[in-house]
Amino acid sequence: MRKTLAAAVFRVLSGVSQKPPSRVLVASCNFSNDATFEIKKCELHRLEEGPPVTTVLTREDGLKYYKMMQSIRRMELKADQLYKQKFIRGFCHLCDGQEACCVGLEAGINPTDHVITSYRAHGLCYVRGISARGILAELTGRRGGCAKGKGGSMHMYAKNFYGGNGIVGAQGPLGVGIALACKYKGTNEVCLTLYGDGAANQGQIAEAHNMAALWKLPCIFICENNFYGMGTSVERAAANTEYYKRGNCIPGLRVDGMDVLCVREATKFAVDFCRSGKGPILMELQTYRYHGHSMSDPGISYRTREEIQNVREKRDPIMLLKNRMVNNNLASVEELKEIDVSVRKEIDDAAQFAITDPEPNLEELGHHIYSSNTPFLVRGTNQWIQFKSLS
Structure with missing residues (x-):
């Protein structure tokens, strides 16, 4: 005890710097290894039982999910900035607000499973293993981009990730084709086929549903319902807004897409359903995007600022996870702030690379x-x- 006290006095008198107080606090905390949480019950279609209504979150997973969601949020905000500075040209569709969807989906599948989505793809691209550097450099059309600068925002690819598709709803039939390959090869893998509430009204989505059901393919159709298509609310665009029932003979789930744990458990349930040979299943993730449909859409001409702010204050996916972790001793506020700082630095470095990396040669x-x-x-x-x- 005396030696420890003497050492501390020596450090102070000799001017040797100590660790920041927040780091000392984090190191000294005795955190819980896991905690059990209640999650919202999913609405079911043609199913007798659904995902569980309680789940366990480990400290390790919680920190991982938090960092991934913060990275996606910060990356999308940086993309917004780069677009307004004219480093990013053409189309750009951001997914800030929908982070729980992509992180929860990835947490419920294997790396060897397959994912295909629409042009709102940056978050899924990140969770599939591409760095923020590779994504932002692709947005600016640089050689270090994940598609070598040729795909841009709408056509990004990674291992077992097939875009990013520019045609509305085109990923539906393509996802069924990937699921057919999984069944044909006998790999016991599944394909997550994502589309938005706007694309749900495309005829090719219904055709994809029919083929997947007919051949009992391991395809998980996922409708990311953020309540607004291209400037139009779902009530004005769809006669049936119960998207989880749109598959008709395909079983469906309606999931709270703002809760990463709810998305994770629903995904695990859907994956088990497909791997057991029962055929496709449809998930509707009720989520929300803070930006407009694209960068040409301010996002406030068809909804109020108050509506957006209300979601930010009450249902923000990052805030919900943070509160759960802090209130259940899985992490401290100081520790999560340190993650925020490291994420900000990582994204700033990625943005600098994205504007200085050379463009591809002709x-x-x-x-x-x-x-x-x-x-x-x-x-x-x-x-x-x-x-x-x-x-």
């Missing part, structure tokens, strides 16, 4: 046409120029 125009093939010649910008295509 010679790369024909690269990556096929995933694996011997090099072949591709006509360039005019008929007298040819480029060698590399996989």
Whole structure:
């Protein structure tokens, strides 16, 4: 005791800096390893039972989910800034507010499972393993982007992640094709096929439902219902707003998409359903986006600022997880603030890379046409120029 006190006095008198008080507090806390939480009961369609209404969150998973959701939130806000600075051109669709969806979905599947989605893809791209650098550099069209700067915001790819599709609803039939490949190869893998409430009205989505049900494919259809399509509320665009029932003969779940734990447990339930050979299942994730539909949409011409602020104050997914963790001794406020600081630095570094990394050379125009093939010649910008295509 005397030695410890003497050492402390020596450090103070000699000017040796001590650790910041917050770090000392974090280190000295005796946190719980896990806690049990009640989650909202899912509404069911053609199912006798659904996901559990209680779940366990470990401290390790909670910290991981928190950092991932904060990273996605910060990344989307940075993308908004880069777009307004004209580093990002063309289309850009942000998902801030919907972080619990992508993080909860990824927590409920295996890395070997497959995911395909719409052009609002940045968050799913991140949870599938692409760094913030790779995503932001893709948005700015740089060589270090996840699609080598060729895809931009609407066409991003990763291992077992198939975009990012620019055509509304096009990912529906493609996801069924991936699920068909899973069944054909006997891999016991599933495909998550995501689309929005606007795309739910596309005819190809109904065709995809029919084919998946007919062939009992391991396809989990996921409608991210953020209550507004392209500037239009769901009530004005859809005669049936119960999207989890839209599959008709396909079983469905309506899930609280603002609760990462609720999304995780519903996803696990749906995955088990598919892996057991029962065919497809449909999940409706009720969520909310804070930005407009795209960067050309201010997002307040068809809804009030008060509505958006009310969701931020009462249902924000990051806030909900943070309160659960702090109130149940899974983390401290200081510890989560440290994560916030590290995330901000990571995203700032990624943004700096995204505006300084060089753009692709013109010679790369024909690269990556096929995933694996011997090099072949591709006509360039005019008929007298040819480029060698590399996989």
